[in-house]
Amino acid sequence: MGRPPARQELLQGTLDLLVLKTLNPGPLHGWGISQRIQQRSRDVLEVNQGSLYPALHRLEEQGFLLSEWRPSENGRRARYYRLSALGRRQLEAETRSWETFSAAVRWVLESA
Amino acid sequence: MLAPARWLKTLLRGARRARFEQELDQELRFHLDMEIESLIARGHPPDEARRLAERAFGGVERHKDSVRDVRGLTVLDDLGRDVRFAVRTLRRSPGFVAVALLCLGLGIGANAAVFSVIDAVLLRPLPYASPDRLVRAFETLPARGPGWRGAVSFPNYEDFAQQLTSIRDLTAFSAGSSNLVGAEGAERIPTISVSANFFTALGVRPLLGRGFASGEDRPGMNRVVVLGESLWRRRFGADPAVLGRSITIDGQPHEVIGVVSSVFTFPGRKSVDAILPLDLRPELRTGRGTHFLGAIGRLGPGVTLERANADLRTIARRLELEHPEAQTGRSAEARPILDTVVSDVRPILLVLLGAVALVLLIACANVANLLLARSAGRQPEVTLRHALGASRARLVGQLLVESAVLALAGAAVGLLLAWVGLKALTAGLSAGLPAAGGIGLDGNVLLFTLGLSMLTALIFGLTPALQSTRGNVHARLAEAEHGTRGNQHRLRSALVVGEVALSLVLLVGAGLLVRSFHTLLRTDPGIRTEGVLTGHLAIPQGKFKNAELSPRLLRPMLEALRAIPGVESAGLISMLPIQQAWTNGEYAVDGAPPPDPRLAPAAEMRITSPGTFASLGVPVLEGRDFLEGDGLSKERPILVNRALVRRHFPEGNAVGRRLVIEGNRHTIVGVVGDVRQAGLDQPPLAEIDFPYDDPENASWLNDATLVLHGRADPPALAGPLRDITRSLASDQPLYDVQTMEEVISRSVANRKLSLVLLSVFAFMAMVLSASGLAGVISYLVAQRTREIGIRMALGSEPGDVIRLLVRQGGRLVAIGLVLGVLGALLAGKLVGSALGGIQVADPVVVAGLAGFLGAVALLATYLPARRAARIDPLLAIRAE
Numbered sequence: 001m002g003r004p005p006a007r008q009e010l011l012q013g014t015l016d017l018l019v020l021k022t023l024n025p026g027p028l029h030g031w032g033i034s035q036r037i038q039q040r041s042r043d044v045l046e047v048n049q050g051s052l053y054p055a056l057h058r059l060e061e062q063g064f065l066l067s068e069w070r071p072s073e074n075g076r077r078a079r080y081y082r083l084s085a086l087g088r089r090q091l092e093a094e095t096r097s098w099e100t101f102s103a104a105v106r107w108v109l110e111s112a
Numbered sequence: 113m114l115a116p117a118r119w120l121k122t123l124l125r126g127a128r129r130a131r132f133e134q135e136l137d138q139e140l141r142f143h144l145d146m147e148i149e150s151l152i153a154r155g156h157p158p159d160e161a162r163r164l165a166e167r168a169f170g171g172v173e174r175h176k177d178s179v180r181d182v183r184g185l186t187v188l189d190d191l192g193r194d195v196r197f198a199v200r201t202l203r204r205s206p207g208f209v210a211v212a213l214l215c216l217g218l219g220i221g222a223n224a225a226v227f228s229v230i231d232a233v234l235l236r237p238l239p240y241a242s243p244d245r246l247v248r249a250f251e252t253l254p255a256r257g258p259g260w261r262g263a264v265s266f267p268n269y270e271d272f273a274q275q276l277t278s279i280r281d282l283t284a285f286s287a288g289s290s291n292l293v294g295a296e297g298a299e300r301i302p303t304i305s306v307s308a309n310f311f312t313a314l315g316v317r318p319l320l321g322r323g324f325a326s327g328e329d330r331p332g333m334n335r336v337v338v339l340g341e342s343l344w345r346r347r348f349g350a351d352p353a354v355l356g357r358s359i360t361i362d363g364q365p366h367e368v369i370g371v372v373s374s375v376f377t378f379p380g381r382k383s384v385d386a387i388l389p390l391d392l393r394p395e396l397r398t399g400r401g402t403h404f405l406g407a408i409g410r411l412g413p414g415v416t417l418e419r420a421n422a423d424l425r426t427i428a429r430r431l432e433l434e435h436p437e438a439q440t441g442r443s444a445e446a447r448p449i450l451d452t453v454v455s456d457v458r459p460i461l462l463v464l465l466g467a468v469a470l471v472l473l474i475a476c477a478n479v480a481n482l483l484l485a486r487s488a489g490r491q492p493e494v495t496l497r498h499a500l501g502a503s504r505a506r507l508v509g510q511l512l513v514e515s516a517v518l519a520l521a522g523a524a525v526g527l528l529l530a531w532v533g534l535k536a537l538t539a540g541l542s543a544g545l546p547a548a549g550g551i552g553l554d555g556n557v558l559l560f561t562l563g564l565s566m567l568t569a570l571i572f573g574l575t576p577a578l579q580s581t582r583g584n585v586h587a588r589l590a591e592a593e594h595g596t597r598g599n600q601h602r603l604r605s606a607l608v609v610g611e612v613a614l615s616l617v618l619l620v621g622a623g624l625l626v627r628s629f630h631t632l633l634r635t636d637p638g639i640r641t642e643g644v645l646t647g648h649l650a651i652p653q654g655k656f657k658n659a660e661l662s663p664r665l666l667r668p669m670l671e672a673l674r675a676i677p678g679v680e681s682a683g684l685i686s687m688l689p690i691q692q693a694w695t696n697g698e699y700a701v702d703g704a705p706p707p708d709p710r711l712a713p714a715a716e717m718r719i720t721s722p723g724t725f726a727s728l729g730v731p732v733l734e735g736r737d738f739l740e741g742d743g744l745s746k747e748r749p750i751l752v753n754r755a756l757v758r759r760h761f762p763e764g765n766a767v768g769r770r771l772v773i774e775g776n777r778h779t780i781v782g783v784v785g786d787v788r789q790a791g792l793d794q795p796p797l798a799e800i801d802f803p804y805d806d807p808e809n810a811s812w813l814n815d816a817t818l819v820l821h822g823r824a825d826p827p828a829l830a831g832p833l834r835d836i837t838r839s840l841a842s843d844q845p846l847y848d849v850q851t852m853e854e855v856i857s858r859s860v861a862n863r864k865l866s867l868v869l870l871s872v873f874a875f876m877a878m879v880l881s882a883s884g885l886a887g888v889i890s891y892l893v894a895q896r897t898r899e900i901g902i903r904m905a906l907g908s909e910p911g912d913v914i915r916l917l918v919r920q921g922g923r924l925v926a927i928g929l930v931l932g933v934l935g936a937l938l939a940g941k942l943v944g945s946a947l948g949g950i951q952v953a954d955p956v957v958v959a960g961l962a963g964f965l966g967a968v969a970l971l972a973t974y975l976p977a978r979r980a981a982r983i984d985p986l987l988a989i990r991a992e
Contacts, residue, residue, distance in 0.1 A: 053175055
C-alpha cells in the first residue's frame, strides 16, 4: 500500500485530527467537513479535496469513521461520515497529543 | 484491524468494484456541485462558478486514484493485470505448462491425499464434544514398567467414578459383538456396552430418541438399546417409528430408545451397530481382579492431566490398602484419549507425510529447473521491461504471480489426482484407522492445498525470479546475446544433485519397508497357513445352560464337521492366533514359592477343543492333546505352550505338573508349540489352554472360532461348513469365514498399504528426478549445439560427444547419490525408530537402490546425449 513521503505525515496527522473533531458533534458529508474546517479556522485553513477524500477513506478503513448514504439538506443523496466508538477514543488521544505538541512548540518559541 | 481481515475486505471491495467506483464518483461529484452552488449563491454566474470550482477542485481522476490507493485497490489492480499477463504468457508455451502441471499435480496431489488422511485420522478422529479434554483411564502395574496399561475391573471403575474429583463423568465401556435375530435372519453386529452416563460423558447426542437414563445399566432394569445409524437404515429402512419397538439381541427383547448418527465412531471399531447398557454377570460386577473394562472421562474445568493422574494414583493407593488381595502392586493412569486412539497409526502417517513432502520438493526442483531454462529465453523481454523503468520488485512480483498461477493450476490437477487416489486408498484401508468424519477432500484439505500451492510457488519461483532479474541493465543487455551464465548453470546442477539425493532417500525408505515386510511374511507364525478354513460362531449368552453348551451344540457340530469329505481335522478356539493378545491372566506354579504379587507371571488363556491344534498345525511336543471329557475331569487338565515351559520347567518334565489359576489346581497334560498370538511382528507369548467342554468355560465361547483343516481347497469347505452350522444352530450366525492365509494377510494389511504407498511415492520421486535430469542434459545440449558441431567438424566421433555429455551428467548423479546415501542413513535413523522392526542401514538395500537409481539417471542423460551426437555439424555451426 502506498506510503506518503515523510514530509506530509505531519500535515496528514493534523488533517485527521481536524476531521475527527469536526465530526464529533454529528454526521457530515465531505463538503460539509471542508466548509466547517474553513469556517472554524476563520478561513486560515483551506482543505484540499485531494487530501480530504483519501483521508476520509483511510480513517474509515482504519475503523475510526463509519459512513452511510442519505439525503442531504438540498435533497441530493450524499455520503455522510460519523465517528465510531474507536474514532471517539482516537479523537481524545490525538487531541491530547496535539495539545502536548503545541504547548511544547510554544515553550520553545517563548523561551528563545 | 488484523491484516488478513483487512485483505479480505479489500478483496470483497474488489469483487464489488463497479459499485465502489460509482459511489466514489457520486461522492466527489456531490462535492463539486455543492461548491458550484455556493459560488452561485455568492453571486458568480453559473459558467464561471463551474470553472472556478473545477479549478479549485483539481484533477478528479487523481483524487480517485489516491482513494483507491488508500482502499488497497491499486495493489489489487496490479495483481489482476499480472495474473492476466501471466495467463497470456503461459498460454504461449503449452509444452512447458504441461510438464510443469504434471510435476506439480503429482507433488501437490500426493500431499493433498496424505493430508486428508492425516486430517481425518490425527486431527479429528473422534466425534465427541471437546475431545482434547477426554482422557482414558487405565489400571497399571508399575513393576511391569511404564508402558504397561491394562483394563479396569468393575468395582475399581465404580470406586474411581465416585472418588475422582478431577475427572468428571467417568464412563465404562466394553466392546463386543451381539446376535441380532429378526425376520431377515440372524446377524452378528458390532456393539459396545456402556455405563448409563456414556452419552453425557462424551457429549454425544442421539440422532433420534434419547441416550440412556441414569440407572438403566443396573441389573433388573428393562433392556434398552440405542441403534447405530447404518443398522437403522439397513435393517429398519430408516423408519423413525423404530423407537419403542422391541428387537431381539442375544436372545433377549430390547426396546429401541434411540438412534445415533453414523458419524459416531468408537476407538478401535470400524462401526458400531448398537449401544447397550452394561449388563454384567454377578461375578464380573463383584470381581475386583477381573479387568476387562475401558474407562473414559472428562478432565474437570482447569484441571491438568498431571493433577488428574495424581488424583488417580491417590485413589489407587487407597484401594491397594483396602483390597490387598486384588490390588497389591496396581496403580492407575490417565492418558489423553486422542493419544490412545491414534498412537498406532501416527508414526506411519507422519512418515508418509515426510515422503510426500520430499516428492513435492523434487517436483519443485523440476519446475524451478524448467523456469530457469525458460528465463534464459525470456531474458531479453525481462531486460527490456527493466530498461523501460519497471522496478526489480515489480518484475520479481510479476514472475512470482506467474509461478502462483502455475502452482494454482497444478493444485487443481493435484486435487483431481488426490480424489482418484483417495478412492483407491480408502478402499484399501482396513478397519484399523480411526477416522470419525470419513476421509475425503473437504474444506480443510482444500485450504491446506491452497496454502501449499502458494508455498510451492514461492519455493520453485523465487530463485528463478531473483536470478533472472539480477545485475544491472547494461550487463544483462550484453549478456542477453550470449544466453545463459555460469551461476545459473551451477544452480541448475545443484537442483539436479538435490533431486537425485532426495529420490534416493525415498527409494531407500521404501526399500527398507519392503524388505522388513518380506522378513515379516517369512516369520514362522507357528501355525499351518495352507488348507485351513476358519469361521466365527456366535453363540448368544444364556441360550444354552453352561453344562449343555458343548454336549448339545459344540460336540455334535465338531463331529459333523469332521465327517465332511475332505476334512482331516476340526476344532474350535476362543480366539485365533495372529489377532490380538487380549486374555492375559495370572497363574502360579503349584508348589513353587509364592512369587512377588507385583510380578505374578501371566499368560494368554485360550479355550480349545480336541483337534484344534491338529487343525492349526501346532505340534503336540509332549504329552497329549485334549480328549473329549477333559473338561469334566477332576484333574482339570490343561495344555501349555513351549514359551511357558521354558519359563518354569527348563529341565523338561512339564507334563504332570500343576498350575494354580484363580484358586484351582490344573494339571498339565500336554505341551504344544508356540504360536504368535498377537500378530506376526509380536513374539509368541506364554499360553495356557483350557478344555472347551468344561462348563465353567462356556462363557468364553460365545464368540468362538471354528477351525477346519482339509485336503480339499479351503474355500470349497465353506459351503458344507455353513450348511452344518445352519442345520445345528439356525439362529446363530456364522461370520467372517476366511482361510488362514486371509487371516494373516488381513493382519498385515495396514503395513502392506503403507508399504505400497511409500513405494508409489518413491517411484514418483524417481521418475520426476530422472525427467529433471534429462531436462538439464537436453538443455545443455541445446546450449552447446554450436560447440558440439565444431567438435564433430574437427573429427570427434559421436561416441566422444555422448561420453562427454554423459560424463557431465554422471558427475551430478554421483554427487547426488553420495548425498542421498548420507540422507538415507539419517532419515532411516529417524524413521526406523518410528516404525520399529526395521534394520536401518541395510547395505544390500542401500547399495542396490543407489545402483538402480544411478542406472536410471544415466539412462536419462544418455538419451538426450545420443540425440546430440546426431547433430549435423554444418547446421549446428550455422545455427547461431
